[in-house]
Amino acid sequence: MTTCDLVLVGVGGQGVLTIGDLLLRAAFAADLPASFCPTKGMAQRGGFVKAELRLGAEGVGPRIGEGGADVVIAMERSEALRAIGYLRPGGMFLLYDHVWEPTGVQLGVDTYPTLDEVTAEIEAEGAVCMVISPADLPEMDGTRISPNVFLLGAALGGTQLRDLLDASSVEEVVASRWPKASKINRHAFRAGLDAPRKRGDGENHVLG
């Protein structure tokens, strides 16, 4: 495996685009061809946000078509549904099961999907689904770690991204991105990196 097409989705403000930005920097440092295409028109206002990241392929367009993504990382349960169509059969879906209910749901006007409904949709596509609950995130010295950095680690630990990028060099990119927070971010990244192995997902689900 020499390429990886990755789709990131979530809600504006979660740091979804930052995951893509960090991977892009890591690819740059590793001299790996990369294309990063964020869609963020309304991101600051709590809207759906999506980014496409293509690693390892030269001369390709920025868009990943339906059924073309090797990996999807979704940071919000309901928005994950909008990304399923991008996944290729047998691809890896990394779902951070954060629940961010729109106002219409809080008012009882709109419905919100259950986790089982979302994973059933993902598995119906023949994809491998790895779910990380916000409760799984460790703290460091009583401080909450960044979910997006944790997820970045999990993606390196549990998806084919690890065939393209060296986890330790990605960690250096994370640490140098925010020097003042490098300690907690290293912690978050490493915790994420270990998460698939601890869950056993690493052995069972990751397709080379």
Add this chain to the structure above:
Amino acid sequence: MTRLILTGNQAVALGAVQARVKVVAGYPGTPSTGCIAHLLTMNLPERTVEWSTNEKVAFEVASGAAWAGQRALATMKMSGVNVAYDALISIAYSGTNGGLVIYVADDPGVSAGMPEQDSRGFALMSDLPMLEPASVADAYRLTQAAFELSEAASTPVFLRLTTAVALGHAIVDLDPTVPPPPARDVVLEKNITRYTKAGSKICKDQHAALIERLDTAGEWISEAGLNRLELSDAPGGLGIVSVGAVNAYLNEGLDAARSAGHQVGEVSILRAVATTPFPIEEVKDLLTRCDTVLVLEELEPHMERAVTVAAHHWGFDGPIVGKLDGTLSRIGEYGVAEVRKALAACSTQLVNRGEAGDASASMTVPAAKAGESVTILPRAHLATPRSDSGDLLPGCPPSAATLTGEPSKTVLSSTDLAAPRPITVCAGCPHRGSYLAIEAAIKQAGFAKDEVMVTGDIGCTILGMNPPFNLLWTEVSMGSSIGLAQGYVHAGIATPVIATIGDSTFFHGGIPGLLNAIQHGTPLTLVIMDNGWTSMTGMQVNPGTDAEFQPEGGRRIDLVKVVEGLGPDRIEVVDPYDVPSMTDVLAGCLTSDGVKVVVAQQECAIQARRRGVAVGTVAVDPDKCILCKRCLKVTGCPALSVLPNAPTELGETVEDLTVSLGSGSNVPTEQAPREQEPEGSGTPRGSIAIDPLLCNGCGICVETCPTNALVRVGSGTKGDAK
């Protein structure tokens, strides 16, 4: 009928009057000026005829009236289309209710100056039908047809004259009566999927609908027989496609060519005056009948290119004479000389092919390339198109069904399960206060929300069209809110009209619209939501941003002073965080005459936070909160949420949360609100929670709480933010 001497401009004016136009707005520009100039000499009660600030404002005024159901005309020279186009392309995507005609006068040969541009390119670019009268009499007739077509296909229609037709005088028979505008009810349709541009799905659906309207227009034009096709008795020979003004020189040119000894034989002629959409059927008939085609059009070879594509598609292998083969020029005005010159070139082609004067049989003739020969067959074999795409011509509009594409079933079903995520304004956004004040003022002034047009504009301020506000009706282009609002006034709306716009958008394109309203005394209330930044795109500096952020050597421009300088009847500066006061001011504006401008000033909450402006926060008293969720329903503030252990049923019915907007997925929510929770059911109540990281203490939610469970805390005062 009366016989009169008219110019083309007057013919357009009288044609529009005969079509019972209600609103005419334009900006002077030779050769189009004579149209409105003539209307201003007439006694036209119950109609509005105005010179607007510029062509874009004129088009917006006309469009507002047309959206309100009346017939409206906007007039301009070709350069004016460049100015109007920002609004024009957006209105094209929405279509129209009443007939909406854009009269543009092109100037091939440049008798009046400015670039020799061909406005037909705008019709192609915007997928709007275009009619091109060949004569003054044609202009009178086709102006009326343009209004009929506009309403039949629900689309704006271009009417293009060129200098010779617009300024030329001719004797025309016409109906001398001046019929009044029809008594039509004002159309007030609140439908953001049609009248705004917010979201990928809305815009893609509008694009498909636009193309479908052009199809409908093509059918109407065909049925009305606007383009006249005369086929020669015998197959073969020369076919001529003649466009617009050139039609007037065709017969004369043919005579001149024949007199000069050019062998053109029997000719078939398509006299095209409706050029967009491309007259596919007529051109196909011409290509099927003829061996050689001549396209006669001034300026750019738009028609010729389309004919060439059609020829390829239908397997036509004869020569196409025009500009692309170098025979004719793309520069200057055409007359008999050009027609004759083109026919001479055709004659050479026909003689080479042995066709002139004898086109009846299949024959072999010497071909252009040495050593080859071609067999010329009667054109009947062209009945089958070259490609297998049915009747679909490349470059011609296919039906809407083939355009939208079939999304994969998976994407559709999974996405349908996702909760709608309408985009709303940020926690602490001052616009929230403006929306609530506008809605409250409408009620306070004695009107219903659905009878007061509130036009929206580009930027964050448009988010008031979404739940929970559902306040804004339209979104067209930068500054269009103000021109559109005037159109609704001129259409005869009985209720007050409100326009809304942000500070940056006002500086960008709103000032000309406000000038227009003030100059003409068109009553409206303009709310400028001045948050000091160009926020939607990521907080860029605009002319009104605080001086400390302005470029070195530059300066801040005081928006209020700009408005004062324009001289509206009333200017009010209010704080949108103080909803009750802003409501009172607005209600006063809605019940008074003239042009009122309300500037709601409060800095963008995100930027204020970044600058460290301390405003405070709001706390919840859980003992007092009865979880009626009124704060959430009224404000939709992202800082508010229901604590996870609390029930999610509604305390009371919410009617307005029926339209959902998410990026790329705008799905109207059909489901009814959930059953009301029985009172006293003993369910643990829970409470509203406020995210302290998001809340900036604007306090708008505090006003909504019936039990005083929300309390403003913190030391900052609201006024600090500006």
